[in-house]
Amino acid sequence: MVMTPPHPAIPAPVTAAPSRKPGTAPRRTAPKGSSARQHAAGAPVADKTGHAPAPQHDDDAPLSDGGFVATPDERLVVSLASLTQKAAAYLPEEDLRRIREAYRVSDEAHLGQFRTSGEPYISHPIAVAEILAGWKLDADSLMAALLHDVIEDTSVGKQTLIERFGPQVAEIVDGLSKLERVEFATKEQQQAESFRKMLLAMARDVRVILIKLADRLHNMQTLGAVPPEKQRRVARETIEIYAPIANRLGLHELFRELLDLSFKALHPFRHRTLQKAVQAARGNRREVLARILESVQKALPEAGVTAEVFGREKTLYAIYRKMRDKHLSFSEVLDVYGFRVIVESVAQCYLTLGALHALYKPVPGRFKDYIAIPKINGYQSLHTTLVGPFGTPVEFQIRTREMQRVAQSGVAAHWLYKAEKESFSDLQQRTHEWLQSLLDIQSQTGDSLEFIEHVKVDLFPDAVYVFTPRGQIRAMPRGATIIDFAYSVHTDIGDQAVAARVNQQPVPLRTELHNGDVVEVITDPNAKANPNWLSFVRTGKARAGIRHCLKTLKYLESVDLGKRLLDQSLRALRIDPSTLDAQALERGARDAAAKSVEDMYADIGLGKRLAPVVARTIALQFGNKSAAAALIRPRPAPMLISGNEGAAVTYSPCCHPLPGDDIAGHLRGGHGLVVHRAECPIAHRQRAKDAERWTEVDWSDEVGGLFRTEVEVVVRSDRGALGKVAAEIAASEANIVHVSMDQDAAESATMRFALQVRDRVHLAQVMRNVRRLSEVAKITRN
Helix, strand or coil, rough: CCCCCCCCCEEEEEECCCCCCCCCCCCCCCCCCCCHHCCCCCCCCCCCCCCCCCCCCCCCCCCCCCCCCCCCCCCCCCCHHHHHHHHHHCCCHHHHHHHHHHHHHHHHHHHCCCCCCCEECCCHHHHHHHHHCCCCCHHHHHHHHCCCHHHCCCCHHHHHHHHHHHHHHHHHHHHCCCCCCCCCCHHHHHHHHHHHHHHHHHHHHHHHHHHHHHHHHHHCHHHHCCCCHHHHHHHHHHHHHHHHHHHHHHHHHHHHHHHHHHHHCCCCHHHHHHHHHHHHHHHHHHHHHHHHHHHHHHHHHCCCCCCEEEEECCCCCHHCCCCHHHHHHHHHHHHHEEEEEECHHHHHHHHHHHHHHCCEEEECCCCECCCCCCCCCCCCCEEEEEEEEHHCCEEEEEHHHHHHHHHHHHHHHHHHHCCCCHHHHHHHHHHHHHHHHHHHHHHHCCHHHHHHHHHHHCCCEEEEEECCCCCCCCEEECEEHHHHHHHHHHHHHHHCEEEEECEEEEEECCEEEECCCEEEEECCCCCCHHHHHHCCCCCCHHHHHHHHHHHHHHHHHHCCCCCCCHHHHHHHHCCCCHCCCHHHHHHHHHHHHCCHHHHHHHHCCCCCCCHHHHHHHCCCCCCCHHHHHHHHCCCCCCCCECCCCCCHHCCCCCCCCEECCCCCEEEEECCCCEEEECHHHHHHHHHHHHHEECEEECCCCCCCCCCEEEEEEEEEECCHHHHHHHHHHHCCCCCCCCCEEECCCCCCEEEEEEECCCCCCHHHHHHHHCCCCCCEEEEEEE
């Protein structure tokens, strides 16, 4: 959000702006203590004291909103000439006319607003548009760049932009505008919601993020004018979100520059130190570089290759990160020499590779062919490391001119050629798939902070390439598992995965994938996502898919449980649930303030509503005497537990109830039904405080599955005692989930086992068998 100078205004005449040349902004002047904007048409009227009302400004807003200082005394002129010159190189005159019109609207809207550096605010939109013109983006993009802050910071609305510049430009500008006027609980939530809005707008139109990245680049280039704390916050945001997005879209030059500028803001002293060290080292490296360059320029024509060869220098951030991550000294990092070779065709790339391998010995394992298998962001090149003169490692990147253009501008390199769908490049197709995955994650995520975390996870810089059984290549982030692969193919395959084969060998679902793996996922239509998968999946799409499946599953199970609880309460009121028609239930849901009957059941199952209260609400619809009598003397029948209710029913870890135990049910808000043993002391205390949330439950005759319980065994400290007890438990057909052991004294020890058994009778059998061991002094159930 922008603001005019913060100090009070003293009404005074403003110097008239002289006539201006085409392509320049009007000159702005203002007397000391006043702002030009307050003298513009529509400026706030001064109050009785002569002070104009101060506009609101959030000092903690992201940098694109900028802080503003008082109007400088000197006249400032901002030129549009450089932008129009760049745009004229590839756009027709009609587009240039529309760009000038967008400039005039933006210039008028931002009149009197200044950046923290003291420049008129209009200089920022112009600079952003110039960056985009360098990428050769279309006229709508340049117009949106010039207008990108008007909805957010001025009185110009979206409808005005639609009328003057069309819906496309208005939609892009709206996608770039943050949610400043909506109330949020925290600053983080507001920022996350604004990011989500921008990323979803980007999924509809990639130009939104291209403009935002250019906006962020210019803000980073002028970051020195803001306070150090804000510099660090904006730099961290750039490293975490914007630089990875630039890399993901193939904007490598922008990616490198954003990282370097962020490094400078976060660690200014380290940046200065490395900068001086690199400048000092250049002189020492010149001789070696010249010798390698001379040898390569001689060898390539002999192999019939026409090429441009030039040295490639690491960025300061790349040097710093390599020193930090690999614990290397500065000289060790700078000891690697880099060259880039640009040729005319793909065939010449491989000819060049052969010529270089004949010139210097290649380092084993350091060759990568990104031409045959491009990176997920569309990057293509041959990478090889050779042993150069004096034994120094030399890195070569070999690519065509088109590959170089894509490496520099990424998806923006193809923007002008995107008019027809059939002309989509491979990079655009990959970008489209990634943007579509953002929409998939959004549809499965309700919380904006969670959505941003998923997106951060998906902005992976590295990838492995695996194959489907039909030979299709899929790029996955390094560390991705079979479950990640399954969800990348289709959400249903992920949800229903039960087993897998990698390279025709059976493997666990948590197996990490490697380059060249052929992955086959085996599914079962009745299977569901496992919550344990969240502990090892790598991609945001898999994580969002698992959580969505679990939420849906829990909702359906809660609906079933809620219906059973309501039926139990209705029977207690002597109302047969089978006699209720849909209208009676809908009226009951309406009276209970639920959106639908299904939501009412789900809320009851989750403990958000009490079944007896809802049942009484429904009973009031009937004017019969039996219902009225039942309201006075309810007779609840216990709800039966079968053990297969899923997440809607849980068994309390404080007492671990088993089939055969006397039990009681506690409805915890948002957690469903929690089953306790009837004699559980914690249950007794809770029941005394909150009796209405307790319901009668009992075990079904057809209860099934295994249930967790805990036992404590006191044994003599004989060798092999633990092994004998564990063997006896296993022989009794019980599973050991966990075991711990305390040494009580020299002669005895206490073992604590977490077991899985069928029921109370099965546990009694296990305890009898263990008790017969000569080493066992005592065994008790916890």
